Structure formats: structure tokens, C-alpha cells
Amino acid sequence: MTYTTKSVVVAGQGQRDFDIPFPYLDASHIQVRVAGNAATWSLVTSGRLRLDFPANAGNAVEISRHTTIDSALVQFQNGAVLTAEDLNKAVQQTLFVQQELSDLYTSSIGNTLVQIANANGVVVTDPSNIVSMIAEQALNTSALASFNARVADITANSQSILLAQTQLQNLTTTVNALGTFNGQGIQTVLQNETSQRIAGDTAITTQLNLIGAASGDGKSIILNQGTVKVSPTQTLGDYISGVASSLASNLAAIQTETQTRADAVSSLASQYTTLAARTSAAESAIVTNYNTLSTTASTQAQALSSLVSRMNAAESSIATNYTTLTGTTSTQAQSITTLTSRMSNAESNISANASAIAANTSTISANYSTLSTATSTQAQALTALTSRVTAAESSIITEANTRSSADTAMAQQFTLLGAKRADGQAWILDESKVLVDGGNTSLGTRLSGLSAAIGNVSSALATETTARVDATGALATSLTNLQTTVGNNTATISTLQQTTNGLSARYSVAVNINGHISGFLLNSSGATSTFAVVADNFQIVSMNGATALQPFSVTGGKVYIDSAVIKDGSITSAQISNVTIGTAQIADASISRLKLGDQVVDYNKIADGTVTGMQQAYNGSIMNGNGGWQTLVSFTVPMDYPGDILAMVTLKQGFTAGARNWGARIKIDGVMVFSSGGSAIADSVALSGKRSVGTGSFLVSVEWYGQDGSLYVDAGLASLISFRRYK
Incomplete structure (x- = not known):
């Protein structure tokens, strides 16, 4: 897989934004140079930076990564939980440093060796061959060009000599026949020509000896490094010796640097191997967790789906019961209104009686002096009665009513016991009524109530019991309400028991604090039954007084289970944000979509x-x-x-x-x-x-x-x- 640690971009006029072409661990690892000078910048996004000062047109903008190697970005400790983020950061630091070192080696060694490659582009590394290569390169300079030109001249002259010898042999016969040439004998002319050519060849040989000598096979020339010069003052041998000395020094430095970097790479490779082993172990744990969570999530999803269905049914039943209870409450409210009216009438009677008692008390007080001679027992009794009547203004009303006609027979008894003062009041009410209407309806009701109040603090208890039989069915109902009020706060407990026609039964308890209701409902129709609970928290406590257990909670229409053991179940769709698994054994699992926020796994097994x-x-x-x-x-x-x-x-x-x-x-x-x-x-x-x-x-x-x-x-x-x- 290709990578990059540096890029060079030619800037446009005024350009400030540039893409970051490589991944990095921290913004401090990024360096930017404009036209060779360090530049200041800031991040626009994680993949884009902006220069503080715009570049000029044509400026080379170099963006490079330099990952820190003087300290580890992740410090591992025994017993610590390794996260994917920690492992990735540690591995990426090692990987990024290796990439940057690799690019540095390639750049440094490549620039050094580029001058000692042969004609085929093969880099020469043997020291003796390096000297030969340098000599060969030196001979490719202008001095070598001059030497080659002179060798070419010698070759041409040699060819001319050979051609002349051939021609001489061909002309010997003719020359001998001619005898003389320009007054000289042909032999003399030839000897003179031969001497001149020998002198010329001798001069050429002398010059060639200054350059070098022929090789043993006669196919090349061995240069005389002491006589061949690369400049008016420096011989080729001195030049090659200087180059060899400089090359040896540079080569030693390169070898030292190469060894140092090789040691560093070896150390990093060892660390990477260790991290790779730990990463492999973490991979196994992650996959095991993944499979474990798959099965657990599927099981929990099915259980949750079943629970949601049951809750939906319970909600429907509660809604039905609520409607029924609302109608019953409305009827009771009308009865209470009637009762209130009757109590108001009773209060008027009580007030009249109180006035009469007050008048009698005044009369008794006026006659007290006359009756002072009476027995002390009567005086004490009268004094006590006067005190009690004056202090409590108590009154007792008892009413009994019986009515009968050809179609209806009804009996009613009403008893009211109360006490009232300016700072408080208390009442006890009992009403019983029986009714038989034309043989079609038989009804018996009883209403009992207790009420006490001082200022804006009050409490009350009301119980209504009804038994009714008519041509269409039978109904038995018992309703009890307990209520206390302090200021604007009211708390009520309502209990309803009801059976109808021998076919259905209902029992409910509702606790209402300022409109916030909690309670439960038991309902049975013979064929089906319902147990519905209205509560923010549901707890179970054993008889031995152990800590309360809250098996689940319902928030925002969703059921939350803190701890659950499901023997057999499935989950259609699950989202698990935080999970701790002690021991997981998974044979096979399939997940279509799973979201994991955070997880801790202590021990796990993979089946296959x-x-x-x-x-x-x-x-x-x-x-x-x-x-x-x-x-x-x-x-x-x-x-x-x-x-x-x-x-x-x-x-x-x-x-x-x-x-x-x-x-x-x-x-x-x-x-x-x-x-x-x-x-x-x-x-x-x-x-x-x-x-x-x-x-x-x-x-x-x-x-x-x-x-x-x-x-x-x-x-x-x-x-x-x-x-x-x-x-």
C-alpha cells in the first residue's frame, strides 16, 4: 500500500489553503516550509491547513510529517485495559516513524550514490570498483575527449601507413623498372621516404608513451597517471587519489549513519512485533466480544419485544379501566354533591341548635344563683355541660325514613355527628339505604365518612358499599377513599373492589399525589386476566428483609432492565451502549446490524x-x-x-x-x-x-x-x- 510523508506544491499568487496529504497523530508533527523557509500556519480541518501569510506565485510549499520518536504517545501498564484507540495510536506511531525513516534513507543514500552508478544505472558499492568508476568518470571529461581525438589521429595515421606499405609493395615492380626518379635512383628515393615516415612514427610513439602503454591483448591503452594531467598543475593520479580519499571518508560516514539507522529500525521493528502480538490477542478478544454480544443482543431483543407486547396489552386494559373508573367517579361526584347539600342543611340545623343552646346557657346562667341551693352534683353536671356545649358546639343528627308504596319499598337511615369551631371542624357521617323497586331492582348502599380540618389542613375517609340486583345482572362494589390536604398539596388513596354477574371481578389501588398517580389493577373476565401496574419504579423485596430489587424501569415509553438472566430468548433488534461480560460461550451468531458504545470482557471462548x-x-x-x-x-x-x-x-x-x-x-x-x-x-x-x-x-x-x-x-x-x- 502506497504512502507519503511529504508533498511539494507550487503555490498560486496569494494562496493560503493547502491539503494535508498524509495521516498524522498530532498537528505538532506537521512542518511547513515556503520557498525553503519555515512558515507559520493553523488547521482549518483535520485534512486542510492555512498559512498565516499567503505565498507568492511560484513558491514551492513543502508539507512534511515528522512523528516524534523521543517518547511513546501511549504508555502501556500491566493490568491496564487495552483499547483499540490505544493500540492503533501505538502502531501508527511506529508505522509513521518507519515511513519517515524509509523516506530519509532513500533520499540520503540515493543522493550520495547517484554519482557512482555505472553506465547501466547499477549502483557500485565495492570500494575498489568505486575508484575505477571515478577514474572512468574522470576520463569522460574534456581531457579524455582530447586524448580520444589524438588516438583517433594515430589510428588514422596507422591506417595510412598500412595502406602506403601495400601500395609500396604493389609499386615495387614498377619502381624497379623505372630505375630512377628526378635524377635519383628509385632506391634512394624510397629510402628517404622510409626514413621520414619512421621519424614521424617515432614522434607519435613518443607522444603515446607520455599518455600510456598498450595492454597485453593490444585492445586498450593503460594510462600513465603520472604524465596525464587534468589541469596544467594536477596529474590524473593526484586527482584520482584526492577523489578516492574524499569518497572513503564519505563512505565511512554513510556506513556509520546506515548502521545507526538500521539499529533504530531494528529496535522499532522489535517494538512493532511486540505490539503486533498484543494486537493479535486483542483482535481475538474483540471478535469474541462481537459474537457474544450478537447472541446476547438477539436474545434480549426477543425478550424486550415480548415485554413490549405485554405492556401494550396492559396499557390498553388500563385505559379501559380508567374510562370505567372515570364514569364511576363522576357518579360518586354527584352523590358527594348531594351529600354536601344535605350536610349544609345539617350545618344550618346545627347552627340553629347552637343558638338555642347559647340562649339556654344564658338562661341557665341567670338562674344559676337561684339554683345554687341545689345539690352539688347537679351544679357540677350543669357546669360541665355548659362548658362542653360552649366549647365544642357539638351536634348530633339522626334521621330515619321508611317509605312504602305499591311499587317501591325504601328504608333510609342518616346519622351525622360533628363538631365545629372557628379554627376547625370534625364530622362523622353514616348513611344506609335499601330499595326494592317493583320486584325488578334490589339495591343496598352504605356510605360512611370521616372528616377533620383545621385551617388549610384536612383529612378525610369515605367508604361506599353497594349491592345491586336487577333483571339483567348483579353488581357488588366497594370503594374507599383516603385523603389528606395541607395547603395546595393533596394526597389520595383509592381502593375499588367490584364483581359483576359472577363473570368478572376487579380490584384496583390508586395512589394520587397532586395528580401524579401510581397503582395497580387486577381484572379477570373468566377467559382472560390482567395485572397492570402504573409506577415509575418497580421493586421486589423478599420476606427476609433483603435489599429491594428493581427488576426494570420504564422511562419515555421504553423498558430498561439493569440486570437480567434469560434462559432462552431472542432479540430482533438491539442497541447496546455499555456492556460488561464476565464469561461468554458462543457457538454461532449472526448480526444484521449492531451498535457498540463501550465494552469490557473478562473471559471469553470461541467455539470454532x-x-x-x-x-x-x-x-x-x-x-x-x-x-x-x-x-x-x-x-x-x-x-x-x-x-x-x-x-x-x-x-x-x-x-x-x-x-x-x-x-x-x-x-x-x-x-x-x-x-x-x-x-x-x-x-x-x-x-x-x-x-x-x-x-x-x-x-x-x-x-x-x-x-x-x-x-x-x-x-x-x-x-x-x-x-x-x-x-
């Missing part, structure tokens, strides 16, 4: 298969939607044996203009193994899938669809993780 070789990558730059599918992250997974490739994806999207359509899918070797989509604002996506493959290398990728440019995934917010599971 070995998971190894985790790979993870993030998107290096921001990606905006364009109405089509785009590849966010991809890498190749090597498989040494047949098995499964498991892939998990998490990505967070950004929305700048409201809800937009989006989609995400995982592909393994070009085959889509999972996809999802939606249109909600700020959707976070979690995908997982697998594919069975043979041996070889397979491309794993996550592709993303955004409706338009207002939908985006910022750099580093898309993560692709793969695992190998060999069969």
Missing part, C-alpha cells in the same frame, strides 16, 4: 475458528457527497489459507444543510457483504459483514454515498477493520 491478522485504516482526508458512490477506505487482506474475512466499519457523518440521503456498504473482493442507509441528521453508521474466500489477496473496502456536498465525512472519522478467521 482462529481469528488473527487485524488490519485497520482511516480515511486520510475529508470526503463530500457528490450524488454517487465513493471509496472511503480500502486495503488488501492476504489469506494464507482458506477462511473468512470479517470486516467492521464505523463512520460519523456531518450535515451542513439539514437531512440528506446517505448510504454505506462493505465490499470484499468486489462483492457487497453489507449495506445500510438513511436520511436522518448526523447519522453515525456501524456496519459488519464477512465473506468466505480461498488463498490469495483480497481487496476490502467501504464505499459511501452522499446526496450532495452538504453531507460529508471528515478526515479520520471513517474506520475500516478486518480480521482473518482460518477454517
